[in-house]
Amino acid sequence: MYAEYAWLIPAIPLILSPVALIFGRKLPKEGAELGILGTSLSFVLALIVSTEYLLYHYQESYVEYPWIDLGTFKLNFIVMVDPLSIVMMDIVCLIATLIMIYSLGYMHGEEGLARYFSEMLLFAGSMLTIVMAGDLLLLFIGWELVGVSSYLLIGFWYARPPAASAAKKAFLTTRMGDIFMLAGIAYLYSQFSSLNIIELNSLAPTLALLDPRMLTLVGIFLFIGAMGKSAQFPLMAWLWDAMEGPTTVSAILHSSTMVKAGVYLVLRIYPIIVASPTTMQFIAYVGSFTAFIAATLALVEWDIKRILAYSTISQIGYMMSALGVGGFAVGYLHLISHAFFKALLFLCAGSVVHVMHEIVHDPWLSRDMRYMGGLFKPMRITAWTMLIGGLALAGIFPLSGFWSKDAVIEAAFEAGDPIVYWLLVITAFLTAFYIMRLWFNTFWSDLRAPKLLESHGEKYKKRIHLHESPPVMTGPLIVLAAITVALGVIIPFFEHSFIEFLATYLEPYHIYLSEEGIASVHYVPIVKGFMIEGIPVAIISLSFALVGIWIAYEGYATKRLNTEAIATKSLGKIISKILESKYGLDAFYLLLSEKLAWKGISRGLSWFDRNIVDGIVNLVGLTGLGIAKMSDIFDRYGIDGLVNAIGDTLKWFGGRLRRIEIGVIEIYALLIALGTLFIFIYGLYLMGYPILGFIFG
Amino acid sequence: MEAFPFELSIVLWLPILASPIAYFVGLASKKASRWLAIIVSLIDLILSLHLALIFWVNGYYTTTNLYFVDLFNWVPSVGITYYIGVDGFSMIMVLLSTILSLSAVIASNHIHDSEHLYYALFLLLETSLIGVFVSFDLFLFYIFWELVLVPMYFLIAVWGGPKRKYAAIKFFIYTHVGSVIMLIAFFYVYWNTPSVIGMYSFNLFNMVKTGAQLALTIQIYLFLALFIGFGIKVPIVPFHTWLPDAHVEAPSPISVILAGVLLKMGGYGILRIALPMFPNAAKLLAWYLAIIGVINIFYAGFVAMWQLDIKRLIAYSSIAHMGIVVLGSVTGNTPGVAGAIYMMFAHGLINGLLFLLAGVYKHHVHSRMIPDIAGLTHKMPLTSAFLVIGGFAGLGLPGLAAFVAEFLAILGAFYTWGLSIAIVVFGAVLNAAYILWAIQRIVFGPQKEEEEVKDLCIPEIISFTILTILIVLLGIYPPLLMTFIRNPATAIAQYLAP
């Protein structure tokens, strides 16, 4: 019965968003009250709805709200409370609330706070719209709103050009995916006359038999939308630029909203995806490849936030590969655990940046790890919580990341695709390495900022007081760290029931989940036997991760391994160059957008428009004017001139003869003769002489 | 609830009757003519809202009949009648005209030269615009159609920018040529009415009946004539070059009317006249027309990206949006047509807002070039906010009006042509690209400190807020408009339905 009010969960933040924008400035905390109120109200309601759902035997609820009614053609909004949405909405609301509280401290003293909270509310609200949507239209609306609110938030410091350009890049890149999704949606609609996700899902198997090509196409189209939002290769370049926004924004964007939307979409339409093996394979390859690529990028990065961004892309890649190999529950599980530890990591990074900013007074340097170090002592809470987050990310037993990531790798193993499997395993190693590199660089040894700043000739206040962030910031850190640890404890016990719980979503479509949380669909080809049987998969991935941590320790804590030397030597140099240039992705996008679209097509067409299209018009106009002028000239100088010329001659000859009259009579007689002649010619024609037939036709 | 007798006629004629009064009153006091124009536009808006309310409350939208009809014989010997009325489609177009007229007249506070003449012409313009949308006698339609040109020509030519004469003449010649081409087609059908109806008749429905019975080849020629005639107004590429010039040179309130209402006349004509009159030809040509729509979207999108003059940019974005109208119109299914109609209304509001903002920049910063107006966000926060909202509305953001239209039109296009029309979605990226880039250059970026500029004044805030609220409202709650559109769209779609 509370489920009927589920629409309020996204609606509350969405409604409060403009309120915060308009009235936020009048409030004592400049709108933070409304921000926290909005998300926490939604959280409470989400808790109530999900509790009710669990208590009342998984009573799903689909409430339809008519939106567009064109007689036979109808588009309704559907708000859905089902296993997928109740988990996600709780997570989104919880993390959003925590980040709102954290923002109180982190954003303190910034200009335009009302705008910030309004946009955050919009962000949370639109993500919740995606979560609750039971039809593709509403989902798409939320999808686009997520895009625009991320745009606004990334460009929050609008006066900074990099922020502005990052915001635009984020919006356009994700929109590139969105339009494929739109095409997919429109195509689905044209085939089924419905956008109801449940209907479409249940139609998918039938279609797989009738028209598999189309189904594949639709699946891939929708997935490309997800690729854009979830920053999968090659639509990933926006995410690391998006670090120009406030860290809180990154935290919410990476943990529970925006980038997770893509994964959530795939979960939502899983029956459609599953029905096409090609789509599945595509997703698995894109996911695993992205996971690997992004992890390599993190190896050479020095920007603390960007490393986390790469790690997000990489982890989303894990989720996507899981979904691609059939790991429905596995992918969802990783999504959940990642949501918490990634929010934790970002908030920790924010805390570090917050402190570093007081030392270096520069938004970019404050994120550069080369300036950090030795922060462990003054910032114990941040350091410890970040270690927990980092280890969870690295997949170390028994934190939440271990269980979920291990499950993903296991699913890939089960599916039997060696490429996906090995890519993921190697990525696990890379992940452990780069996250611990980050941690050691930040917290180990001594603060490097003073030396570096002095070497750059800048003034440095010696008497700097390194301190821990305020409780309003560390509070959420502790909560999130606790959740990460707790999840690590809970997951092994509840994994099974979680899978069962999710299975209720897929069962109506005759898709069943195995005990490992892998969808049992016979469409997925399974090739077994490329691994030595008997060695548990978990041990392999865990040992890879531990090796990664050990190398990071040697390289950055004890410095026994000279990382700098490796990076500047022959092969290492080439590799690090490639990695630093991000495989040329940024350059490629620049080429595509600025060189090709803007300076090429746009300039060319503008020239064409101005000179050719408009030129023709002006030419026609001038010709018309010319004809008018000519006929006037002809009349004035041709006929009159002739008249006057004759008149002048006569005057010259005839002395006192009045000139014009005589001239006129002469010329008039001439004209009469000409006119009569013309008519005679016509007459001859009429009489049958073939004269001037072309005139009289 | 019932309308007053002749209420629609009053809505139609009130501005033109007030026009000479505004002129003469304005000779005595400049303020007076402005106030008269505002009051008359307001009364007209109220009356049209009243009509819309009656339309809604009485459930007239459940049929496709005409309401508030005034029908008199005018020149019966040649079959000309005074026949005005509205169905849902016309009703919303009348509303759009009156809403934008009021906004534009309020925003005319920067006009100080020959105000009396300005407002007299403006009121004349308002009547002719409304007239186009309510006339169901094609002769009357044509009169209003042509009458629009006259005040518009002078409003551009007298109060415009530096190249105003060139722009005005270009506008005039272009659209006039279009009208003549259109007239030829009208006339041909009219000439054939006696063989079908038994007498000469300019009545739209009689002409539609006649047009549908002509030979197919002739239908195709006539349809093309109408399409070009209306298409020049729309405008379709390559007949669009009058529009950027006219928009740029016209004073901002007039740009609002140009973009908001004048372009819609083309779309209205296509939907109301061209498609029903020659359905067989339209069916044959639908695919090519759709391609024209798509070309519009891409061509104008790319050209817009290169523009530095904000008004020129908005002008090209108009062309791109009208491409969606053309595309939706010829889909031959209800969502497509409804999307086209919705886009006409939404685009009117959105580009109206954007042109008003361009006017604000012009008058507060004395430039419309993007490099000049960039970096003033902290000096003009409200202007920037409205610009961002307007821009987002323009790129079809959900929750704002144009999204509904774009979505429906694309849905309709897919419904008819399937994946072969899929390229149209790339238009959305292009659209987003140039708008976002413009916003990035204007709103974002390093802020200029030295200049002293004022933000919006109260009347501007009111006018912009109303437009914004409408844009948002239509984005969240489409039934407001869809109710009016539903039946006309279904009826029009049926003409093209396979």
Place this chain on the structure above:
Amino acid sequence: MLPEISYLPGIYTVILIITMGIIASILLDRKNRWIAVIIAEIVVAVSIFYLLDTPISQTGYTVFDEFSRFISIIFLITSFLIILSLSSELTDVPRFGLAIALILAANIGMIVAVSSLNIIQIVVGWELAGLASYAVIAIKRKDPIAIEAAMKFFIVGSIGFGLALFGISFIFGATGSLNLVEISAKLAIGSYDYNLIFTGLILLISGLGFKMAIVPFHVWIPDTYDGAPYSITTFLAAASKTMAFAVGLRLFYHGLNPVSYIWRPLFAILAIITMTYGNLAALAQNKMKRLLAWSSIAHAGYIILLFGAFGFSANLLAGGLFHILMHAIMKILAFIAAAYLAYVIGSDLITDYTGLGRTQKLVSFFLTIDLLALAGIPPLAGFWSKYILFLGVVESGYVFLALIAVINSAISLYYYARIIKFLYFETVEEPKGVGTRGPISYLIPVVLTGLTIILLGINPDPLINFLKTVAP
């Protein structure tokens, strides 16, 4: 009480009345010009009412039918209006009564010309009107330009008249008759000498072409119109030309219609040339009078579509007659308004009209209305006449002709609109004509014709229905 003279067509009575008017105006001229004007106006007014009231009749060659009634009333109304304006324009002319007398005499000639079925009678009337016109143009004897204009007109008119007469003699030779009814009957049988008829026709068309202002016989028009006093120009444009069209209708529709296959295509080509040439040339004019002269030529092009699209359409004739009427009315307004403005600002240049819309509101307004009507802007009367004429052309099956006419009509808008633009939309620092007012005798015709244009525009239906019953 006199017994009713039913054996005489009303036309003779009118001629009698006007003749008395001529005598009176010549005699009274010395005493007071205004008396002459008033008497002339009364005479014209009485004639109008008399003609309106007279039943249709026919006596011998003289016929008084709806056609001649309609056309004669156009003459008389024109005369009525221009006699008024003439009274103000010719203040420095000593023999003012003579001018009025000449105009009245021209009226007699024109009425006779359009009320006859005998070619000789037509020609006699035509020449009477012509002679009177030549003289009246030259009434300002001190004005060399007017004299020049008169001279040109005289010579051209004589040549044209001579050609027409010559042509008629051929037709007489071919058919042995000068009665249009008989000619028509002879031609219908088909027993005629083609060469004679053809030669006669072309000479007749050339002769008429001078009067109708058809290109290429138009050359005298701009000069004469420009040189003559405004009111006389008005008379030429409105009445004289109307007579030419009416005579043409009589001849070609009545007498020569069996050989329409010869003259119809010729007229069609001439129509195209005339309207196109006239419009294009008008585009470049900067003098109001010359512009109106060219516009007059262009309109002649439209009107001779009556012959060029000769067929069985009822609307063609109705539209043609309507347009003849409207052309007369519109030209009266245009020329007299131009006279008024020239009086106020002392210039005939369109560029000097700048800002007059604000200083001379009434005249500018009606001039604007008139220009719009000339351009064929609905719903003014000028539109309806053009519309029905073109509709007739289409009905007769000559769509192409109509198309060219429509395009021409569209072109013409530009030069008319240009004048309006100067009147209202050009800004000038010191507007001319502030506080100056022209004579009321200019205003009256302007207002009357202006109101006619508007009212006929609002309700043209009765007139159209009436014109459908009119046949030459």
